[in-house]
Amino acid sequence: MGQVVELEIPARPDFLEVARMVITTAASIEPTFPDERINDLRLVVSEACTNAIEAHASSGDEDKRILLRCDLAEDRVEVEVEDQGGGFELADLGDLPAVTDPARLDHERGLGITLMREVADETEFRSSEGGTAVRLVVYSTKRR
Amino acid sequence: MQFEVNVAPVGSWTVMAVAGEVDVATAPRLRKEVVALLGEGHDRVVVDLEAVDFVDSTGLGVLIGVLRRVNAVGGSLRLVCTTDRILDLFALTGLDRVFDVRASVGDATGESPVDSPEPTE
Numbered sequence: 001m002g003q004v005v006e007l008e009i010p011a012r013p014d015f016l017e018v019a020r021m022v023i024t025t026a027a028s029i030e031p032t033f034p035d036e037r038i039n040d041l042r043l044v045v046s047e048a049c050t051n052a053i054e055a056h057a058s059s060g061d062e063d064k065r066i067l068l069r070c071d072l073a074e075d076r077v078e079v080e081v082e083d084q085g086g087g088f089e090l091a092d093l094g095d096l097p098a099v100t101d102p103a104r105l106d107h108e109r110g111l112g113i114t115l116m117r118e119v120a121d122e123t124e125f126r127s128s129e130g131g132t133a134v135r136l137v138v139y140s141t142k143r144r
Numbered sequence: 145m146q147f148e149v150n151v152a153p154v155g156s157w158t159v160m161a162v163a164g165e166v167d168v169a170t171a172p173r174l175r176k177e178v179v180a181l182l183g184e185g186h187d188r189v190v191v192d193l194e195a196v197d198f199v200d201s202t203g204l205g206v207l208i209g210v211l212r213r214v215n216a217v218g219g220s221l222r223l224v225c226t227t228d229r230i231l232d233l234f235a236l237t238g239l240d241r242v243f244d245v246r247a248s249v250g251d252a253t254g255e256s257p258v259d260s261p262e263p264t265e
Contacts, residue, residue: 017165047200110205114237
C-alpha cells in the first residue's frame with residue numbers, strides 16, 4: 001500500500017471541483033505520473049462523484065456525505081468513491097442508441113459509466129440499497 | 145478558471161464562448177443560456193470551447209441536448225474546439241460523428257478573422 005488520502009465531501013454539485021482537485025493534486029505528487037494520466041484520473045473521479053451526487057439527490061439523501069479514498073502507489077492510483085444514495089443496477093442502465101441514430105440525441109445522460117470503463121484501467125461497481133462503491137484504478141502507463 | 149458563458153453576435157451566428165470547467169455544477173447554466181438564445185430566435189449557434197479546462201459526461205450531455213434543441217427549431221450548431229483532451233472525449237464517445245467541430249470561431253461562422261467575445265465581469 002502506498003500513501004493514502006481520504007476526503008469526505010457533501011453530496012452537492014459545488015463540491016465536485018474540490019474532489020477533482022484534491023485527488024489529482026495528490027496524484028501529482030508522484031512524479032512518474034504523466035499529465036495525460038492525471039487528466040484521465042480527473043475525468044473518472046468526476047464521473048464517479050457525479051453519479052454519487054445524483055444518487056443522493058434521487059434518494060433525498062443530500063445531507064449525507066460522499067467518501068473518497070485515494071491510494072497512491074508508484075505505478076498506479078486507486079480511488080474508491082462511496083456514497084450513501086439509493087444504489088443502482090448496472091443491468092438497468094441499458095445501451096445508448098448508436099451515434100448515427102437520431103434517437104441518440106434524446107439521451108443526455110448515460111455516458112459516465114462508459115467513460116469510466118474506457119478511461120480507467122480497472123473499474124469495479126458495488127451497489128446496494130445502502131449506497132454504491134466505485135473502485136477505479138489508473139496506472140501511470142495505460143494498460144490497454 | 146471560473147466558469148463563464150459570454151454571448152456575442154458574429155455575422156449571422158451567435159457565439160457562446162464558454163470558459164472554465166463544465167460539469168454537473170456548471171452545465172445547467174450552459175443549458176439555460178442556450179434555451180434563452182433559442183427562445184429569442186437565435187438558431188445559428190456556435191459554442192466556443194477553446195477556454196474550457198475540463199468537461200465530463202454531464203457537459204457532453206448538455207451539448208447533446210443543445211444539438212437536439214437547435215435541430216428541433218431547424219437551426220445549426222457548430223462547436224469550436226482544438227483541445228486534444230476534449231476532442232479525445234468526442235472520439236471516445238462517438239460524438240465526433242454527431243457534432244460539427246471547427247478549429248476556430250472564424251471557421252465556424254465564415255466571418256474571418258474574428259475573435260471570440262471577451263469574457264466580461
